[in-house]
Amino acid sequence: SQQGEEDPQALSIQEGENATMNCSYKTSINNLQWYRQNSGRGLVHLILIRSNEREKHSGRLRVTLDTSKKSSSLLITASRAADTASYFCATVSFQGAQKLVFGQGTRLTINP
């Protein structure tokens, strides 16, 4: 079973614009992670945010976490064609020792 729900399921924007993807989850978490998956490839870890953190930055990535709403967002600024991929959020619960539970993903397309 998958805990996270990403929104939107698909997003298409122009190069240079910002892309925002949202993730909602159901149970209490220890941390939340975002992964990227290029077509036909494995997943690549992007960023991890802990339950006691509210915002985190890594390069052009900004992640927020609202534990009261059980939601997170991933912002990619100044998007590039190479950012075209599927993006997944994954949660780690307190009980599940390093068990990642993935959402369904957002398919992001950056148009040149």
Place this chain on the structure above:
Amino acid sequence: EAGVVQSPRYKIIEKKQPVAFWCNPISGHNTLYWYLQNLGQGPELLIRYENEEAVDDSQLPKDRFSAERLKGVDSTLKIQPAELGDSAVYLCASSTSFSQGTQETQYFGPGTRLLVL
């Protein structure tokens, strides 16, 4: 540093045939995971190993799926017999374990894409 290696990358078989997938994790990673990813979905954990021990196999359909990690390094995932619904991508991932320190980031292989006809 080599990443997680999986083979084969693609496999086409007829239903009721057996199939096996192989994974070599990142050197030094004690924890190994097998995931199933259906088209348009996120990965779902099948089994997690800490060294040779399967510590979480609750999602592994044990009637037809089996896995082993005999020496605590490489791992094999087997399906016998395969069914049409097994068509999916099988991903292997590895990470450090609690005993080694931080166990938070998982490193994924490219996956094996299985098509059952």
